[in-house]
Amino acid sequence: MTKALAVALLLSACTEAAAQGFFSIPDSTWWHAVSTCHFQEGSSESQRLANGQKLDSLLHLALSATALPEEAFSTSLPSGILRTISEDKKLIAYTFGVPLDDGGYAYFGQVHAHISGQTTLTPLHATTPWDEFTDGDDTQWPGGFVYQIMARRYRRTTRYIALMASLDRVHAQKKWIEPWVLGRPSKVHSSSEGKTRTIYFGARVFAVKDFAGMHFAQPPKRLILRYAPEVSASIRPGKAAAEILIDEVAPLRHGKPGEFQHYGPTLAVDLLFFDQGKWHLRSNETP
Secondary structure, eight states: OOHHHHHHHHHHHOSHHHHTTTSOSSSHHHHHHHHTOOOSSSSOHHHHHHHHHHHHHHHHHHHHTOSOGGGTTSSOOOTTOEEEEOTTSSEEEEEEEEEOTTSOEEEEEEEEEEETTEEEEEEEEBOSOOOTTOOEETTSBOOOEEEEEEEEEETTEEEEEEEEEEOOSSSOEEEEEEEEEEEEEEESSTTOOOEEEEEEEOOSOBOOSEETTEEOSSOOSSEEEEEOTTSOOOEEEOSSTTEEEEEEEEEOTTOOTTOGGGEEEEEEEEEEEEETTEEEEEEEEOO
């Protein structure tokens, strides 16, 4: 079967089964297929989403072809995809967003990992709605761009914290701090050599009662910073290994408490720090 026919099958079915074994990946044919996935601009929303799904399938196919996550796309990456490596070099997240007509984005993601001699590839499936208390895993992922993955050792266990962002051109934007808990590797299905692992999102590791205009009667599973679409706010690693700096936000000139689409950053910065297995918040720090 020719490469051209293989690509045609891939673009029509968008599954690994449609293309596995037809050609080495990624090669020029794979890159040509990727170049047809115009998911960022032009066409209709339905076409952008279809192209995003095609790109996600192509990305999964290419990542499935290597057992060394750090080598995949280390020199070149399809346009619009964010590649983020964890601090301990064991996890690599690939995320991208498809613009929607309502101002939001539909997010796609893959997590390529090599831990304890096992390589796994886990597709992420975004779902809404979600908040500070929503339970999630790779089948119910609070979709967004993963722009930082922090790794912290505590009691001989590595704990992962992802910094994530969800953009919006109309409603409140979000940046947030998301705990990741990794399950054990398992085969995708009996006829496949590939392995995946369940990734659980959210954990009660925050000893925080008030954050960014929200009050919590019980410990939250993630911390979410919400702010207006026309401004920018930051969540970023601090100077020390177990610190996160967070821009404080408050209602803008015509905003009211709780109307997060009208929130913006003040000059204050909050410090989230890890101590005795929990993350604690201290306000008004110097960045």
